Amino acid sequence: MTSVKLKLKESDVQKLKEVAKSFNNEAGELINVLHKAQEIFGYLPAEVQEVVAQELNVPVAKVYGVVTFYSFFTMLPRGRYPISICTGTACYVRGAEKVLDEFKRILKIPVGETTSDGKFSITCLRCVGACGLAPVVMVGDKTYGRVTTDGVKDILKEYDTED
Amino acid sequence: MHMLVCGGTGCRASASDMLYESLKKEVQDNNLENEVQVVTTGCFGFCEKGPIVKMIPDNTFYVSVEPKDAKELVAEHALKGRKVNRLLYVDPTNKEQISDSKHMGFYKKQIRIALRNCGLINPENIEEYLAADGYEAMGKVLLEMTPEEAIKVVLDSGLRGRGGGGFPTGLKWQIASKNEADQKYVVCNADEGDPGAFMDRSILEGDPHTVLEAMVINGYCIGATKGLIYIRAEYPLAIQRLKIAIGQAREFGLLGTDILGSGFDFDVEIRYGAGAFVCGEETALIHSMEGERGEPTFKPPFPAQSGYLGKPTNVNNVETYANIPVIINKGAEWFSSIGTEKSKGTKVFALAGKINNVGLIEVPMGITLREVIYEIGGGIKGGKKFKAVQTGGPSGGCLTEKHLDIPIDFDNLIAAGSMMGSGGMIVMDEDDCMVAVAKFYLEFTVEESCGKCSPCRVGNKRLHEQLDLITKGKATMEDLDKLKNLSNVIKDTSLCGLGQTSPNPVLSTMENFYDEYVAHVTDHRCPSGVCKDLIRYEVIAENCVGCTACARNCPVNCISGERKQVHLIDQVLCIKCGACLEKCKFNAIAVI
Known part of the structure; x- marks a missing residue:
């Protein structure tokens, strides 16, 4: 601050x-x-x-x-494309942690922070109720299901075109 | 003909809203608007194979339907009356196609009371709820029964709170009704915080009126004229549908003043939670509704004596409410004929994890875990070996093979070292490390502890640190004893339900998987190959054909080797992400 x-x-x-x-x-x-x-x-x-x-x-x-x-309130600005990784139990046992690690590795930021260009931020959330699609990642309002570590870069690529 | 398209969160995440639009367009293009109605409904429960489309009246149940399938569905099924076989569910055991969902293993043993309308009616249209006997129970209570008579029905039904505590609902109502006050409140707890449980959300999304109806009945019984629904702000679809339902109920005179000419006034407001697990505890929830930090307070006084704004308040969970209209309509005797001696009726479970049929199920109390996991759930994913099932979320415990045949009810689960909780049921297989699972839950508890009482605030933090040391192979056997002792102290001395149950995942995994803990401590080994500090990935030279798949997929380029030569992993650079293991088709990567 x-x-x-x-x-x-x-x-x-x-x-x-x-x-x-x-x-x-x-x-x-x-x-x-x-x-x-x-x-x-x-x-x-x-x-x-x-x-x-x-x-x-x-x-x-x-x-x-x-x-x-309350975790819903934040004192830090979120990225233009806020990435939320579901770390509910169902997603956890289906590999959410590895997916989270991959996002952190590629974007080089820890959970709760925003990339220096303000484009992406990473947060964790607990259960979006789409456990059938675990592990689940949300970027803004868009939901990605059955995400693999390989799929992470493809998700990020979708937001490449802008700027 | 009706085409019911699932509009639950799970199916929407796989484009069911686009599917709905495509179906509508096809119906229009074929000039079938008068014959075929496309309807968005709540969750069918079979999330594994979403999006789901069900045809009425012939009950054909289509699974994994994509927007591009709309054309064929309309042209074949609606126009020619021929089933689209490729979209039917295939029974994994005998490979037979099943067209009616009631013959599917997933649905056969289910009894749907709380979820009766989910997947059947359009939640945004009150007339569909009315057509499904909606508001009939409310009319009966308001016009024909005294509050005492209605409370007696709920009491006799044996219904117990579905939010986790299992307190008899009728008794709760009776206590609240006897406390005199100028104003009382009825609160619906829709702050579903258990990660992995989503039944309340599905009920609110699929059948919001049932909750409103039950709240009016509750209000009449205890003498309250105001109802509040405390819902997570993270549930936008549920909030939207609730708002629509409240608006329609007011329009139809089913909420507001002098409901159905009975002289009874009742109205409902929505309050938003902001993401705090502890707010599922009723005193914390009430403080949050008052605009404070959601910290629990000591009971007594119970909310029934002094709750919201200091007035008598009755708090019930969404699923509990969803049972009320049916109990009134069909009677206490009918309801209490389902279930076990002390746990009546059904329970909704969110079945998830390493299981074939992930979804939302409603089963009679007394069903065994084996039936749930193998018959409804279709067994373990990928033919792996069952290891444990976690019930009750962060407050519950892990049950094992030996518990599979006990009948599930409130008391049996507690006796087995777990609890019913709100109904999360996460299945784990041989690849899950139980120490890591306990650590995962503690991480959650530490994050969600409100900080008011020190056993929970400090104790859980220490538990988490100990577990962290174990998963890193740095703990001693003495630490295991300490872990157990501290767990018991936290349970005994915490202020509210969160702290009193938070060590359960630790205690139950220690009880049932002690050898795994010991392996971490004495052998510095993680038997399931999960804990990163205790494992390493190695190439098995005799299996490696030098296909380079691992090297190409390694995110840190730590695998070297020429084409058609045995590869090598640089252990210093390896981040243990497991990408090589996933990509290798020759079983040439091993976790050691």
């Missing part, structure tokens, strides 16, 4: 304030507001959390506590 403050887009901040208002600025709606905030900004940096805290009239520490508690 850098100490330089992010400058949030004013129109986005305005949108967030409206969201808070639509929930009557109630502290009990914190999680719902954070869901919307993440939709607007893509992630929840400290600056966004400060706005949320102010709008719902709760300490920033509480917002931070909630953001860091």
